[in-house]
Structures are given as structure tokens and as C-alpha cells.
Amino acid sequence: MNIKYVISKILKKLQIPSVHKSILHTTTRLGSRTEISQSRLGKYTYIGSDCQIIHAELGNFCSIADNCIIGGASHPLNWVSTSPVFHKGKNILRKNFSEHDFNVYKKTVIGHDVWIGSNSLIKSGVSIGSGSVIGMGSVVTKDIGEYEIWAGNPAKLIRKRFDEETISILLKSEWWKEDEKTLSTKAVYFNETQKFVEETTKSYEDRTSLFK
């Protein structure tokens, strides 16, 4: 293996992520220089390098590519000034001319199994449904439904990933909450969505299902 490549990889790994007042599942992974603050990340969720996740909740099995910003601070839009020196709380300028109440952080909620493409920005307070996909370089300003693919600036709906019936069975299955053993059994059909849906439906109807 190329020694320069190995050294550059090691150096990148040394640029460790920072985590502040957050709860991360033991299986989550963070890329170099990523910052996580006041957030919660579910199991098998990974965040790429150079991301900022602020005041957000991410479910299980989310894949967040490099250079994404999810959530963040907001400034007052209809006050005399947008500057943080006119409301309560610490700010980078270390000055408060007045102590008005202002909610700087709105929680951003990302469901389970969400894939966010590289260089995407997700506005604070937005919610993104389980199973959805955000295209690379998107700016998401609105709530996004389950199993929808959105992309662009501002992001628009491209299409849904599956038909309504499939989506409803996938959502009802809540496979992302299964324990490791059950998931290993079900994962055999993860590259055949229709088969997975059939077996899941059979298991509800109490017929012979490979998932029993």
C-alpha cells in the first residue's frame, strides 16, 4: 500500500471531532473535524468529515456525508437589530446591551435511515422524515416527508423512493429498531425491497414467514 496515502489517512484521523452536550449511541461514527453540539444521534448513524450538527436529533442508520450543516443558531428578524448583543445569553462578542428573551436554537429532527448528500445545509427547526434522501449540495428550508427524495437550492421534491403501499409497510416495520440478531435475519432481503415487504406482511398476518 502507498505509504503517503496511509500517512495522510492517519493524519486525517488525528483531526478528531468535537462533541459537546450530546448523546451518541456507541455505534455512531464521526468524521474528522466534525462538530456535534446539543444533539442526539441514534445507532449506526454516521456523520462525515467537516460537518456541524447543532441542536438536532438524528434517528438510527442515518448516513450524513461530508461538509453538511444540520441546524444552527438563528437571529431575530423583526427586532431593531439581528445582533446577538441585544438578547440574553453568551455570544462571541461577550457583550449584552439588553437581556430580551430570544430562542436562538430550534430543534431540527431527522428520522431514521435518512441519507444526506455532501455539502448540504439543513435549516434549523426543519424535520426530515424517515427513509428520505437529500441530494448533494442541497439547501433544505422546509419539512420533508417520509421516503421522499429532495434536492437543489432551495430543495424541491424529486420523487418518492417507493409506492405508498411499500412506504407504509416499511414505516410500520420499523426495522431500524430491531436488535442485531433480528436485523441480521431480515437484512438478507435488504437488496430485494418487494421480498422484504412480502415477508413483513406475512409476519403480520401470522402466516409462515421467514421473519418469524
Ligand SMILES: CC(C)(COP(=O)(O)OP(=O)(O)OC[C@H]1O[C@@H](n2cnc3c(N)ncnc32)[C@H](O)[C@@H]1OP(=O)(O)O)[C@@H](O)C(=O)NCCC(=O)NCCS
Ligand atoms: C439525489 C440523488 C440521490 C438522486 O439520484 P438519482 O435518483 O440517480 O437522480 P437522477 O440523476 O435520476 O436525477 C433526477 C432529477 O433530479 C435532479 N438532481 C439529482 N440530484 C440533484 C442534486 N443534488 N441537486 C439538484 N438536482 C438534482 C437531476 O438533475 C434530475 O432532474 P431532471 O428530472 O429535471 O432531469 C443523487 O443525485 C445525489 O445527490 N446523491 C448524493 C451523492 C453524494 O452526496 N454522495 C457522497 C456522500 S455518500
